[in-house]
Amino acid sequence: MTEPRLQERDIDESQVLEYLARYPEFFLRHALLLDRVRLPHPRKGAISLVELQLDRQRERIDQLEQEISELMGMAAQNERLFRVFAEIYVELFACHNLFDLSRLLARAFVQQLRLSAVRLWLNPRHVALREGERLFLADTLSLETLQTTRLPGMTCYQGRLSQGERQWLFGQDVLVNSVALLRVGDAGLLAFASADPSHFTPHNDTLLLEQLGRLLQLRLPELLRD
Numbered sequence: 001m002t003e004p005r006l007q008e009r010d011i012d013e014s015q016v017l018e019y020l021a022r023y024p025e026f027f028l029r030h031a032l033l034l035d036r037v038r039l040p041h042p043r044k045g046a047i048s049l050v051e052l053q054l055d056r057q058r059e060r061i062d063q064l065e066q067e068i069s070e071l072m073g074m075a076a077q078n079e080r081l082f083r084v085f086a087e088i089y090v091e092l093f094a095c096h097n098l099f100d101l102s103r104l105l106a107r108a109f110v111q112q113l114r115l116s117a118v119r120l121w122l123n124p125r126h127v128a129l130r131e132g133e134r135l136f137l138a139d140t141l142s143l144e145t146l147q148t149t150r151l152p153g154m155t156c157y158q159g160r161l162s163q164g165e166r167q168w169l170f171g172q173d174v175l176v177n178s179v180a181l182l183r184v185g186d187a188g189l190l191a192f193a194s195a196d197p198s199h200f201t202p203h204n205d206t207l208l209l210e211q212l213g214r215l216l217q218l219r220l221p222e223l224l225r226d
Helices: 003-022 031-036 049-094 098-112 131-136 140-150 163-170 207-225
Strands: 038-041 045-048 117-122 156-159 178-184 188-194
Touching: 049 098, 049 207, 098 117, 098 131, 098 207, 117 131, 117 163, 140 163, 140 178, 140 188, 156 207, 163 188, 178 207, 188 207
Parallel strands: none
Antiparallel strands: 038 045, 117 188, 156 178, 178 188
16 A cells, blocks of 8 residues: 555544544444444454453453452551561560560561561670670671661661672572661661562662661660670
């Protein structure tokens, strides 16, 4: 088909569209046309305008049902997440030392929320620990480098890490495809690992994590004195 012919077809189609938009009662005056016009369909061969409209309505209904199901699933997931964090906030005040805290975090985030791991790393420049608790002390240079590169002026980071960063935080035996890093003041940070690459992303809300960070800043000095 030549270019002029294409242009003519486009003009004709635009005129038809304009006419039908201006006179929607056209099909009321020509009701038989609705049954006579046949349109090509990828699955049914040819269908009428009425059948096409019904198909489009069914597709829209299916889409709306899917969206409602997704919203309900998200609401249930958010409610469960909120309940777990609410329990953590309360149980934080029942912890007497770093080992109690570590067990609480592991139970909540690994057992209940199915994360791969959670690690508490404290900065030796700002925290002095007893002999048995020194496993929570981080390598100062590695910790401060990570905070500078991933948490510059921020409380929380969610996303991916390099292989070296993952291994330093979680070791070689933990499956880590996305992480959340939570700064705990000057004391250090909490690191969360997920096997799901889409679990922690920069678009996630950080409210619950930031609240946890603020509570930890209040509780850590007391835990370190006990």
